[in-house]
Structures are given as C-alpha cells and as structure tokens.
Amino acid sequence: MRSNSIKGLALAAAVAVLSGCATSKEELLTHSDRTMMDIWQQETGGGGSGTGQVARRQLLDARQSLRRPLTDADVQAAPVEQMRYTRTARNEVYRQFQRLPNPDLVMYVYPHLAGTDPVPVPGYTTVFPLYQRVQYAMPGERLEDY
Structure with a gap:
C-alpha cells in the first residue's frame, strides 16, 4: 500500500516537471521587431508619434504643478532645517552610540553612631547613580523601555 502511494507521488512529480518543458519560449514570449530604444523613444516623445508627445506634455504639466517659488519663511527656515541633516562628529557619535539611562x-x-568613639550622625539623604560608569548602547540597540 505504501509503495503504491510513493510511486503515485513520483509519477505526479514527473508529469509536473515534464509539463513545464512542453511549452515553447516563442509561445510565452512573443517578439516584435521593435527594440527597447524604439519603445523608449515612442513612450517619451522622442519618436515623433502622437502618444509619445501626449505623454511628454502630461509629464511637463505635472512637473509645473509641483514647482512653486520659495517664500521668505522658507528661505529663513532653510538653515535650521539643513542643520538637522548636517553630519557633524558630535551628532554622529550621539546618534550611533546613545547613552543608556542611568537612574x-x-x-x-x-x-x-559612627567611629571608635561613638559619635551620633543625624539621618540624611544621598543620591548616587545606579551604574558606576556611563553605559552606551551599541548601534541599532533598542533604547525604549522594556
């Protein structure tokens, strides 16, 4: 019983593999005489055809609608915006190796009572860090609360 099912599975696998080879490349991927350069020129308007010119005009219109002049507020805010993206040695170190919290x-x-002659010491409060040294996170290490 078991050998029959193994033979059936093997036969089904062989039929599936051979059916993939039965299709010709020409049937699946038909070819025309146009090259990629011809297609590119036609779609971008370089070929002189009507659809290419329409596509090129639509592209130019879309670009024009996105363009706008800079306002005075944009010009004044530009240095501050650019400073956020400027790489310096300081922000590179702090960004890659962030300090871990040290509560x-x-x-x-x-x-x-303290000392050899017991001297009374009044109660007091003191603060000290949990870790002796400053600890840094490795690049990509998770910093949010666990």
Missing part, C-alpha cells in the same frame, strides 16, 4: 538611586541613611 539615580536616592538612599536615606538612618541616624546612627
């Missing part, structure tokens, strides 16, 4: 720990020290 402060606030500790309260209760009143106590």
